[in-house]
Amino acid sequence: AQSVTQPDIHITVSEGASLELRCNYSYGATPYLFWYVQSPGQGLQLLLKYFSGDTLVQGIKGFEAEFKRSQSSFNLRKPSVHWSDAAEYFCAVGAYGNKLVFGAGTILRVKS
Amino acid sequence: DTGVSQDPRHKITKRGQNVTFRCDPISEHNRLYWYRQTLGQGPEFLTYFQNEAQLEKSRLLSDRFSAERPKGSFSTLEIQRTEQGDSAMYLCASSFPGLAGGRETQYFGPGTRLLVL
Numbered sequence: 601a602q603s604v605t606q607p608d609i610h611i612t613v614s615e616g617a618s619l620e621l622r623c624n625y626s627y628g629a630t631p632y633l634f635w636y637v638q639s640p641g642q643g644l645q646l647l648l649k650y651f652s653g654d655t656l657v658q659g660i661k662g663f664e665a666e667f668k669r670s671q672s673s674f675n676l677r678k679p680s681v682h683w684s685d686a687a688e689y690f691c692a693v694g695a696y697g698n699k700l701v702f703g704a705g706t707i708l709r710v711k712s
Numbered sequence: 713d714t715g716v717s718q719d720p721r722h723k724i725t726k727r728g729q730n731v732t733f734r735c736d737p738i739s740e741h742n743r744l745y746w747y748r749q750t751l752g753q754g755p756e757f758l759t760y761f762q763n764e765a766q767l768e769k770s771r772l773l774s775d776r777f778s779a780e781r782p783k784g785s786f787s788t789l790e791i792q793r794t795e796q797g798d799s800a801m802y803l804c805a806s807s808f809p810g811l812a813g814g815r816e817t818q819y820f821g822p823g824t825r826l827l828v829l
Contacts, residue, residue: 604754632815643716643803644755644820651815690754698807699745699768700818702754 602627602695606703613681614711621676621706623691632694633674635665638705639687647689650674661685686710714738716821718804724827725794732790733824737806744787745818746779748772749801761787794828801825 636644648659655667747755763784781787805818
């Protein structure tokens with residue numbers, strides 16, 4: 601069965617510091633991978649996606665992610681975090697039958 | 713260009729009551745998904761429609777839950793005889809399938825937060 605692991609429940613970074621959120625997936629075929637962000641009480645906003653091709657994908661708000669098949673990972677990065685980036689981040693894999701399978705999320709806190 | 717909308721945004725009900733939620737997808741998106749998100753967890757798939765056909769249902773969708781998409785546009789999710797364990801955020805998403813092998817991007821609505829007392 602497909603699964604997604606986000607090992608870090610909470611991460612705190614200082615404003616202006618770099619950020620990396622980890623995501624590992626388990627999937628038997630070529631994965632379609634996504635990162636979404638959720639502010640408190642809100643729905644999910646798509647940050648970026650990987651379908652094929654270049655393994656480094658760029659997204660909105662200055663985020664990028666790198667697909668590493670050998671490590672079954674799709675880590676999210678940002679070179680300089682802004683206070684407005686504080687939110688919960690979800691990694692997801694597009695599974696059989698088109699549904700998304702999500703990780704449990706990582707809550708990002710930004711220190712000023 | 714309007715996104716996915718959901719109504720109501722919040723619902724408080726007493727145990728045993730029935731509730732119904734509505735989702736309006738992005739126009740021309742023929743796939744519509746329902747997910748449930750409990751506190752501290754990622755969303756979990758409940759069911760999805762392609763046009764008006766319900767193509768897959770999760771085992772999470774007990775017989776108290778029913779979803780419809782009668783004209784292939786908006787969808788409703790009804791929960792009968794609500795239980796406290798039904799308290800969650802119910803998220804709707806829509807997509808338009810890509811041309812290549814099912815690659816698609818799901819766009820989410822703001823969700824309906826249900827509290828069962």
